[in-house]
Amino acid sequence: MQRRAFLASGAVAAAASLAGCIGPSLSKSAYDVGMQSNAFVPDPDVSGTDVPTFEASVGDTVVWANSGSRNHTVTAYDDGVPEGADYFASGGFEDEQAAREAWEKSLGDGGILAPGETYEHTFEVAGDYYYFCVPHEDAGMLGKVVVTE
Numbered sequence: 491m492q493r494r495a496f497l498a499s500g501a502v503a504a505a506a507s508l509a510g511c512i513g514p515s516l517s518k519s520a521y522d523v524g525m526q527s528n529a530f531v532p533d534p535d536v537s538g539t540d541v542p543t544f545e546a547s548v549g550d551t552v553v554w555a556n557s558g559s560r561n562h563t564v565t566a567y568d569d570g571v572p573e574g575a576d577y578f579a580s581g582g583f584e585d586e587q588a589a590r591e592a593w594e595k596s597l598g599d600g601g602i603l604a605p606g607e608t609y610e611h612t613f614e615v616a617g618d619y620y621y622f623c624v625p626h627e628d629a630g631m632l633g634k635v636v637v638t639e
C-alpha cells in the first residue's frame with residue numbers, strides 16, 4: 491500500500507501535464523499502466539530500466555488504459571510469459587500469432603484499445619511477463635510486468 495500511496499502522490503504532477511490527453515472518464519487512479527504516444531507508462535518515476543516495468547503480486551489484476559490519442563494493443567509475447575502462466579492479449583486472443591493476424595487483417599476489433607478504453611488481466615503465476623503493442627512494436631512500445639509471490 492505504501493507503493494500505491496507513493497504512485498498516487500506522484501500522479502498529481504503527471505495528471506497536470508497529461509490532462510489534455512485524458513478523457514474526463516479516465517482518471518489516473520483507475521488504471522495501472524497508461525498508454526501515451528508510443529509508450530507504456532506504468533510509473534513516471536521509473537527510469538533506467540530496459541523496458542517500462544510494472545510490479546504486481548500474484549492474484550493482482552493489472553489495468554491498462556489508453557490514456558493517449560492513438561489506438562494501441564496490449565499483446566503478450568508467446569515466449570514472454572512464465573511456464574504455466576496464461577497467455578494474455580487485448581481482444582482475448584489465444585496466442586501472439588492470432589493477435590498479430592487480427593490486427594493485420596482487421597479481424598473483429600483487432601484487439602485495439604481505443605483512446606479511453608481499458609484492458610485488464612489477473613496474474614496468477616509469479617514471473618516476468620513481456621508484452622508489446624502490435625502497431626507500435628517497431629517504435630519500441632514494449633512493456634513488462636514483474637509478478638512476485
Ligand SMILES: [Cu+2]
Pocket residue numbers: 527528529561562563623624625626631
Ligand atoms: Cu501502441
